[in-house]
Amino acid sequence: MIKTLTSHGNSAALVIDKAILELLGISMSTPLKISTDGKSLIVSPLPNVQREERFRAALDKVNKNHGDTLRKLGE
Template sequence: MIKTLQKHGNSMALVIEKPVMEAIGIKENTPLQITVNGNALVITPANVGVGQEKVEASLKKMRLRYGPMLKRLAN
């Protein structure tokens, strides 16, 4: 895919179409990490780790399944 920059105020912008955003799993408000590798511009989602919601959901499942056993081990 070949793209050109577009004027946006005093800056230039690269427009990313919705199908591309969906393919890489980003949304309008997703923080992006921009790095330069040689003469290549690399744009990746900045939220590389697991979100807080997923962590809390996983902990809840673990407590339901392993809570009593963990309490016995703690004693």
């Protein structure tokens, strides 16, 4: 897919197709990280902090309650 920039006031905008946004789970309110490797522009959605915090809390609870059993299964 080839895109061109669009003028947006004194800035340039890149229009991203709805299908790509849906594929990546990006909405208009998703915070995006923009970086570069020196040759390419990299746009990445930031992880959902609340979801990650809930996941970590659940993981800690499972490890607290079943950590010994899980370690034994891993041996």
